[in-house]
Amino acid sequence: MIVELGHFALVLALALALVQSVLPILGSRLGDARLMETGGVTSIACLAMLALAFGALTAAYVTSDFSVVNVVENSHSLKPMLYKITGVWGNHEGSMLLWVLILALFGALVALFGTDLPATLKANVLSVQAWILTAFLLFILLTSNPFIRAVPAPFEGQDLNPILQDIGLAIHPPMLYLGYVGFSIAFSFAVAALIDGRIDAAWARWVRPWTLVAWVFLTAGIAMGSYWAYYELGWGGWWFWDPVENASFMPWLSGTALLHSAVVMEKRSALKIWTVLLAILTFSFSLLGTFLVRSGVLTSVHAFAVDPERGVFILGILCVFIGGSLALFALRAGTLEGGGLFAPISREGALVVNNLFLTTAAATVLTGTLYPLVLEVLTGEKISVGAPFFNLTFGPLMLPLLFAVPFGPLLAWKRGDLLAAAQRLYAAVGAALVAVVVVLALTHGAKILSALGVGLAVWVMTGSLVDLAARSGLPRVKPTVALRRLAGLPRSAFGTALAHLGLGVMLLGIVGVGAFNTETITTMRAGDTLEAGGYTVRFDGLTPREGPNYREDVGRFTLLRDGAEAGTMESAKRFYPVRQMPTTEAGIHTRFFSQVYIALGDTAADGMGTVVRVWFKPLVTLIWLGAVVMALGGVASLSDRRLRVGAPSRRRGAATAALAP
The missing domain is CATH 2.40.128 (Lipocalin)
Structure with missing residues (x-):
């Protein structure tokens, strides 16, 4: 009975998603406030129905109900209770149910906490979110139903893949999905604003917290997945450039670029077109990752072995949402205003450089991941693209970016002074040179490149703290005064410093284990x-x-x-x-x-x-410690009051007028 209740809740969630897909956006076009308000009610109702369905499937696993095909194929009565629960999402059908549950959760959060949003923008966002939800609910019900009964029911199940019987399964997939799916909100904001054809700085202020939440979870999820593979597979490595690893790394790279671009758009009302495109591309990478994992085109320890019918269905979803959003972008891009101007040497310019390298790196990873698949389809020839390709293409792109990281926060908005910024970084230069000399001395000059890598890591770490020191007045003022100034800084300043510090810590771990392992x-x-x-x-x-x-x-x-x-x-x-x-x-x-x-x-x-x-x-744990510090930096930025209160009131009115039908 519980299983049937879960199945019914899933069908009801689809019906509610269909209503949410149509009524709010129709209300925004007609100026009908009552129709627009249906988006909030239906999004919360969708979440409730999907939570009920997920709970019903979990109950089937906990009680070892082998009358359900999904439980038979992925559980066993002797399996420890923790792995019975985590086994719910340790398979294709259950993980897709978790996927849509998180998708509905983000929609409901927008409904509950988007009180500062203009009514029309909020209605459009909820409708676009419902379009995605509807597509994936149809996918589950038509091709991947987790509630199908087994007739006759076997006495025992087939157990879960032993590799997945680990505590990592309880942490890694939910975190990764919160990141993957969380970028759907940025996508929905982008499409919703393109529908009305108006995007301004207030839009960036509204979209940035949601992007930051997704980025934090994706950072933690990728790090947890890396550590899980490190200790569970017994291979001794922490990153393999596996296609499915790359599938999660690409939205992280573009999502990082999106965060930095949104800052420029918010502060200077610049890079509007580029920021919207990044919001579309970031979630498109997430959809691409879903396709790669579930289409059967890859043979990977991460991939679900599924039939081609499911792959074709997801490919259709990709075509509709990626193709449709890019077509809408192409249609509207010419009507959007360019935004404010700034000098090349400025904080905006540094963030543009950041975007340039990150998106190029994402394109490189995309090429290396998809090229073997495309080549096999076109010629039948099978090749593998592994670590040598990515190390030779991705690595050189990261070196200038890492060198430039400490400069960005020290440059002024609109027009900066590169020489002044460099003078503030004397301490970071000194620390980096000391690190290089120490490594060369310990290795008797045999590890020159490794010494330079350690120096670069120390440069990034020390440089990340220089901005805080400069803003506190150190060393020109007394420590007590500096502490008071530090306490008065916005939390986003600490978030930026922590994120950059974590990047340097991770780099130190990578260099350490790579050179001295x-x-x-x-x-x-x-x-x-x-x-x-x-x-x-x-x-x-x-x-x-x-x-x-x-x-x-x-x-x-x-x-x-x-x-x-x-x-x-x-x-x-x-x-x-x-x-x-x-x-x-x-x-x-x-x-x-x-x-x-x-x-x-x-x-x-x-x-x-x-x-x-x-x-x-040596130093291997710094890889994951650095990722944790980066995620904590995101949390610190998210706690900044300026992000929690939404767009300032003086912009709110203008944004409402701009987005009105």
């Missing part, structure tokens, strides 16, 4: 030792162990430092009988920001030992 592959017997990163790693032997739905051989290791025990580690090879799949559970020992990482291989050919891979990864 060591790897040892050998066969070990109980009592054997090897050296790794200043540790002596002793293999204590294998122990068999039974889990709730798996069995494993656990390798135990002792870490010795200067003859004293510094820690113990466990690494395992698991086997899941129901799925008939093995997994590798890596052992990880963290000391400060570095890690010893151990993965078990197969038993040696003579049966007298075990193949062991041992890595020492």
